[in-house]
Amino acid sequence: MDVEGEPFDRRLSRADMLRLAALAAGAGVVAGPAAAADAAIAHLTKETGRLQVMDWAGYGNDGGQAMFAAYVHKYPNNKPQFASPMTNETNAYGRIRAGAHPDVFRPYVGWVKFFAQSGLVQPWTPSLISNFKHLNPFMVKAGQYGGKQYGIPDDWGFDAILYRKDKVSPKANSWGLLFDERYKGKIAWFDDLEMITIAGLYLKAKNPWNQTSSELNRSVKFLKSKKHVARFNWSSETDLWQAFGSGEVWIAYAWPNDWVQMKKKKLPVVYMHPKEKPIAWVGMFMLLKNSPRPHLAHAYVDAWSSAKSGKWLEDNYGYGHANTQAKPSSSQLLKALQLTNPKAVTLPNAYLDRDIPQRSTYANLWEEVKRA
Amino acid sequence: MTQAAAPAPRRRRRLKLATPALLGLPVGWLVVFLIVPAVIVALYSVNELSLFPGPHSFALGGWYRLFHSGFMSLFWKSAQMSLIVSALVVAAAYPLAYFLALSGTRRKYILLLLLIAPFLTSYLLRVLAWKVILSDGGVINTFLVWVHLQAHGHSLSFLLYSRFAVMLVLGYVWLPFVALPIFVTLETLDFRLLEAASDLYASRLQAFLRVTLPLSMPGVVAAFLFVFIPTVGEFVTPSLVGGQAGYMYGNQIVDLFETGFPDWETGAALALFLIGVIAVLTVVFVRFLRIGEARAA
Amino acid sequence: MDVALSRNGRRIMRVFFALVVVFLYAPIVILVIFSFNKGSVPTFPLTGFTLHWYHEFLTNSDMQAALKTSAIVAAISSVVAVSLGILASIGLSRSRFRGRGAVTTLVLVPLVVPLVVLGISLLLLFHALGIQLSILTIAIGHVVISLPYTILILLPRLEQIDASLAEAAYDLGAGPFATFRRVTLPLILPAVVSAFLVAFTTSFDEYAVASFLAGSQQTFPLFLYSALRFPSQLPQVIAVAVVVISLTIVVIVAAEVWRRRVETRLEAA
Numbered sequence: 001m002d003v004e005g006e007p008f009d010r011r012l013s014r015a016d017m018l019r020l021a022a023l024a025a026g027a028g029v030v031a032g033p034a035a036a037a038d039a040a041i042a043h044l045t046k047e048t049g050r051l052q053v054m055d056w057a058g059y060g061n062d063g064g065q066a067m068f069a070a071y072v073h074k075y076p077n078n079k080p081q082f083a084s085p086m087t088n089e090t091n092a093y094g095r096i097r098a099g100a101h102p103d104v105f106r107p108y109v110g111w112v113k114f115f116a117q118s119g120l121v122q123p124w125t126p127s128l129i130s131n132f133k134h135l136n137p138f139m140v141k142a143g144q145y146g147g148k149q150y151g152i153p154d155d156w157g158f159d160a161i162l163y164r165k166d167k168v169s170p171k172a173n174s175w176g177l178l179f180d181e182r183y184k185g186k187i188a189w190f191d192d193l194e195m196i197t198i199a200g201l202y203l204k205a206k207n208p209w210n211q212t213s214s215e216l217n218r219s220v221k222f223l224k225s226k227k228h229v230a231r232f233n234w235s236s237e238t239d240l241w242q243a244f245g246s247g248e249v250w251i252a253y254a255w256p257n258d259w260v261q262m263k264k265k266k267l268p269v270v271y272m273h274p275k276e277k278p279i280a281w282v283g284m285f286m287l288l289k290n291s292p293r294p295h296l297a298h299a300y301v302d303a304w305s306s307a308k309s310g311k312w313l314e315d316n317y318g319y320g321h322a323n324t325q326a327k328p329s330s331s332q333l334l335k336a337l338q339l340t341n342p343k344a345v346t347l348p349n350a351y352l353d354r355d356i357p358q359r360s361t362y363a364n365l366w367e368e369v370k371r372a
Numbered sequence: 373m374t375q376a377a378a379p380a381p382r383r384r385r386r387l388k389l390a391t392p393a394l395l396g397l398p399v400g401w402l403v404v405f406l407i408v409p410a411v412i413v414a415l416y417s418v419n420e421l422s423l424f425p426g427p428h429s430f431a432l433g434g435w436y437r438l439f440h441s442g443f444m445s446l447f448w449k450s451a452q453m454s455l456i457v458s459a460l461v462v463a464a465a466y467p468l469a470y471f472l473a474l475s476g477t478r479r480k481y482i483l484l485l486l487l488i489a490p491f492l493t494s495y496l497l498r499v500l501a502w503k504v505i506l507s508d509g510g511v512i513n514t515f516l517v518w519v520h521l522q523a524h525g526h527s528l529s530f531l532l533y534s535r536f537a538v539m540l541v542l543g544y545v546w547l548p549f550v551a552l553p554i555f556v557t558l559e560t561l562d563f564r565l566l567e568a569a570s571d572l573y574a575s576r577l578q579a580f581l582r583v584t585l586p587l588s589m590p591g592v593v594a595a596f597l598f599v600f601i602p603t604v605g606e607f608v609t610p611s612l613v614g615g616q617a618g619y620m621y622g623n624q625i626v627d628l629f630e631t632g633f634p635d636w637e638t639g640a641a642l643a644l645f646l647i648g649v650i651a652v653l654t655v656v657f658v659r660f661l662r663i664g665e666a667r668a669a
Numbered sequence: 670m671d672v673a674l675s676r677n678g679r680r681i682m683r684v685f686f687a688l689v690v691v692f693l694y695a696p697i698v699i700l701v702i703f704s705f706n707k708g709s710v711p712t713f714p715l716t717g718f719t720l721h722w723y724h725e726f727l728t729n730s731d732m733q734a735a736l737k738t739s740a741i742v743a744a745i746s747s748v749v750a751v752s753l754g755i756l757a758s759i760g761l762s763r764s765r766f767r768g769r770g771a772v773t774t775l776v777l778v779p780l781v782v783p784l785v786v787l788g789i790s791l792l793l794l795f796h797a798l799g800i801q802l803s804i805l806t807i808a809i810g811h812v813v814i815s816l817p818y819t820i821l822i823l824l825p826r827l828e829q830i831d832a833s834l835a836e837a838a839y840d841l842g843a844g845p846f847a848t849f850r851r852v853t854l855p856l857i858l859p860a861v862v863s864a865f866l867v868a869f870t871t872s873f874d875e876y877a878v879a880s881f882l883a884g885s886q887q888t889f890p891l892f893l894y895s896a897l898r899f900p901s902q903l904p905q906v907i908a909v910a911v912v913v914i915s916l917t918i919v920v921i922v923a924a925e926v927w928r929r930r931v932e933t934r935l936e937a938a
Contacts, residue, residue: 232615246509605783
């Protein structure tokens with residue numbers, strides 16, 4: 001087997017390899033090479049047990065089953081078992097370090113480099129994923145590190161600004177609206193160190209994801225001085241919807257789906273792409289290094305990557321899906337996600353979220369802002 | 373199963389068996405699952421143990437940060453909020469407990485239960501219910517608009533996502549619980565003391581101030597501690613209704629472990645500091661209680 | 670009785686008590702109202718009456734799994750907590766020995782440890798020992814939390830019981846276990862049941878420690894918290910919570926009434 005298949009080699013003896021080749025050759029005629037390799041290898045290596053998945057809330061049996069229904073259909077004995085949802089990547093990292101053994105988990109694009117370097121994950125074998133060729137190439141590239149495919153992109157969206165057009169008249173289409181004194185107490189920020197990046201974007205730092213110490217000082221000072229205009233920092237969309245819906249906030253850092261939901265409530269809202277550019281985020285499936293079920297993991301991700309799953313995700317959760325053939329029923333969502341533009345997640349339209357080399361510093365600074 | 377037994381040797385053996393072995397299991401459990409973890413936290417706080425693999429050694433970085441990066445003012449802010457909540461809740465619970473214990477209502481136990489029952493129900497959902505009540509489009513604000521005390525479109529924004537909201541909800545959660553120790557203390561009050569006071573022409577108020585209140589102080593102090601200690605480290609309620617302004621020390625500890633980028637060293641130092649403060653307070657109060665009891669006796 | 674309260678004082682107190690009860694139960698009533706509300710996000714105005722959410726619960730397998738997990742964790746932790754509590758209470762009640770004060774302090778310490786610290790310290794313990802998080806790790810944490818409560822319920826009852834009863838049985842030749850089973854246990858049974866119920870409800874509703882120690886299976890409070898974050902689940906969750914809350918109140922009240930009746934009867938005997 002070639003380099004990409006290394007992790008699986010260890011399990012197959014020479015005799016197994018020959019048997020596998022024969023099976024693949026025979027079955028390949030009927031089912032196609034990837035599927036055959038899948039079925040054959042799974043059968044031979046006897047990956048047993050349920051696939052252990054650590055995902056975010058809402059992506060498991062608590063509502064997200066449609067996305068992996070095809071996998072469950074094909075491998076009923078290896079149905080996914082969902083660990084307690086990851087609340088964020090740090091939570092996942094801490095749990096894996098402490099001994100949790102999921103087979104797959106799903107950090108976001110800014111963490112690909114971190115996990116790839118952590119020694120906790122192994123690269124995927126794209127040839128085993130039949131839907132891989134339909135995935136947005138810019139997102140696919142963002143999942144690579146050192147030439148290997150560590151992350152398989154799945155859901156995605158933008159970070160931009162949502163505001164009530166009947167209550168708010170922004171001075172400009174800019175991130176500055178989140179810091180506008182005129183709307184003191186009616187603004188919601190996001191509870192994440194990303195606010196430091198956004199401050200950097202607004203204050204025109206050279207590289208907001210890797211600011212110099214003087215740029216960081218400026219960003220932090222700025223955020224501390226503007227803290228009073230933000231009523232709260234949201235971390236769950238429900239909080240945001242409740243607050244927006246009841247008129248508690250008129251301006252918020254928000255994702256495309258939040259715009260769609262507020263429109264459903266008949267609120268006059270605008271999803272504004274700031275001139276400093278929105279940030280695009282992409283979810284990345286990652287495979288754990290010593291997973292005893294790598295093929296099942298590939299099959300699971302393949303099911304997730306289908307256009308059908310993508311359409312379901314877009315229709316029901318309002319996030320974009322990496323499969324370029326997945327189009328939502330809602331034309332509003334189509335518009336908000338700029339789905340007709342395959343380059344929507346990169347420049348010149350947006351900054352794709354990326355690794356933050358000084359992440360621990362950013363985290364400390366954000367905590368400092370919160371307790372100031 | 374009677375036998376003609378020799379009582380004397382049995383009695384000696386029984387006394388020896390009764391205590392150490394029996395306490396072994398419970399004490400052992402607590403040593404393993406309470407004391408040892410505390411030691412581990414201490415080790416993390418000085419970097420003897422670390423989340424990240426690789427070489428690491430004793431370092432006081434976490435403790436330095438604890439005292440120099442604004443964590444102390446956050447602690448003080450949280451302690452202030454807890455003090456206010458605890459004082460108010462104890463002040464509100466006292467009359468309730470007094471009424472139940474000393475008014476001679478026949479149904480006092482049922483009423484006490486009625487008071488305590490909410491404490492035994494789902495904490496998270498009661499906090500959510502308060503979010504609904506306090507929000508801009510919620511019960512209070514829509515009521516005020518309805519009775520024309522407030523213009524339509526305006527709302528009392530301090531109600532939610534504020535320190536006020538955190539203190540209100542924390543007070544709400546703990547009020548039922550606090551009534552119990554005060555009730556127990558008042559119930560054991562010797563009524564004859566009050567009758568004696570009355571015979572000596574003391575007014576009810578005087579009797580209360582000079583007899584009841586001092587004798588019930590142990591219960592009051594216990595109640596105060598029972599609210600103060602959990603609330604000073606609270607993180608769930610502040611995260612749900614506190615907003616920016618209601619961010620508390622407990623939230624900071626959770627954030628250092630769970631979000632952004634893990635900093636277990638500083639987080640452990642914060643946790644240890646919190647236990648330390650509480651330990652000191654508890655010892656001081658218990659000593660005060662003992663002195664109080666001795667004086668009362 | 671009049672030495673404590675005047676008639677006016679009594680009236681004022683009654684009103685105050687009623688007001689407090691209204692204050693305590695109002696949010697619960699609000700929950701009940703929203704459990705019948707058509708809208709999927711709990712904000713006013715109400716959008717219509719429906720029994721839909723109660724019905725949805727019957728088909729929500731994840732919520733049922735969470736409830737089941739919570740029940741299992743609560744059962745395990747309360748059985749362990751009560752057993753340890755009985756042992757500790759007997760040990761502490763029987764005689765005075767050096768270190769009795771220290772032991773009493775130790776078993777009551779969990780009462781003064783903030784849950785965030787308890788959760789984190791146990792997480793670090795399991796991390797250091799390489800123990801995977803699971804239902805058992807949550808149960809272990811809950812035992813630590815519940816143990817002081819069980820002792821605070823059992824110890825007074827044990828001290829209340831006439832020790833000579835057990836002594837008599839012992840003198841008549843019964844071994845220690847038989848003495849416990851036939852003499853002590855029946856006398857403390859109501860307190861044991863109380864302690865069990867308190868430990869059970871404490872564990873069932875506990876969120877903070879469980880949030881740190883949960884493995885692949887969520888308890889109901891964890892499910893609740895993530896439902897607060899994922900809007901589509903919220904209304905059903907509220908419906909279930911109303912059911913759970915009502916059941917809890919009914920059970921606790923009934924149990925307490927029963928306990929007092931039985932204990933009065935035992936005392937009379």
